[in-house]
Amino acid sequence: MMMRRVLFMVLLVFLSCSKDDSAIVNPNPEKNTAPGVPELIAPANNLNCTDNILDFEWKSSVDKQGDNISYYIQIATNDTFSENIQSLTTLKTTTSFEVLKGVVYYWRVRAVDSKKKASEFSLIRRFNTEGDGLSNHLPYLPSLVAPKLNQKVLEGSVMLQWLAEDKDNDVLVYDVYFGTTRTPDLIAENINKSSYEVALDLGNTYYWKVVVRDSFGGETLGQLWSFQTE
Template sequence: MKRVLLILGFLTLTFSACKKKSAPKPPEAVQLIFPERNSECTVGDNLSATATQIEFRWQAADNTETYDLRVTNINTGVVQTLSNLSTTSGRLPIQRGEPFTWRVTSKNGKVQETVSSVEWSFYNQGSTTTFAPFPAEAVFPEMASKVFKDVNNEVELSWTASDLDNDISEYEVYFSTETSPDTLIDTLPLNTTVVKVNVAADTVYYWRVVVKDAEGNATNSNIYSFKVS
């Protein structure tokens, strides 16, 4: 009986020693909460006639230890950040009456990979009486994706856009193989948010959309890219 127990113990130890430790998992993307997407933010602490302190909030992400918050003024390009936050919120002073984008990056000290949330846009409440459109957001192709052309050697670009005044008038679509696309390929009316473009295989393309409204305001989107397989 002792011999049987010894053998079983040896086998258990051997099995335990051979088991590999599971690799740490990379962090997952957060879900943003506030300020809400494509909204006017009316909640915050007034610091002065020109600045408000806003609390940015998001849901906790799995396999995440810390978060980096990045807020960008759409008009000026000025970026504000908070790094290595251990909570799911962060407070920043931002200008009143200005449009912003924000996103959160999830991090885990056990792995090198990081992941960013989607990017949301909002206006910080101020004395603004007319609002420029929010930047258009690509629907298809997704950023840095690989796509197939159709039988006509075309790919369909599509996007969404919004404006707090609900007075979008038209879209200008720029498309090129250059990283900064400046070739205007079409000007489209309000209800048209798709356009087909001619493409070639094994080529990377870049595109952006300028959203214009009835007040003469115009807003550039990010530059999106895709590769044709």
């Protein structure tokens, strides 16, 4: 009886030592994360294009898990990418689009890994294509000065500031949109300064944008910016 018990214990030890390690499940598998955000190369921001077949290029993204990456590019005639949009997915970091003449375009790219995990979109770039016999260039896309994007500022008031330029050195005026939603209200129209003071309440996220207009009626819609109060 004692001999049987000893043999049984030896058999248990042997079986426990000969288990297939591949059957062991990792209790803490690595979480899949999105690839890095692509960095745009060309066309350059505010480029005035004379050709209507354009090459687009961006830098490769890095995926921490080593997954294969594809890229999703969007082109549209507004910076919310809701009008006249063109898009495609490619494994390359270059592609070409045919665009209309005499139109302002916006473009952006995001990276997607083989598990369908997508990065944030890149920064938006703007370019315009010259029309036949075009004599006036549209103002350049306004750039943010202050407050910085997503900056936290004190309640009370703040001076919204931006920078805008025009290739023809035309006189520029501005419409300012401001509010607590992503579709801010028009609060100032046809002002001739690139700054505007607004009142703030505590604990809000504020959104704002600027429309730039030259003396020939050429108009450029700026990007949506935001900041918070504390």
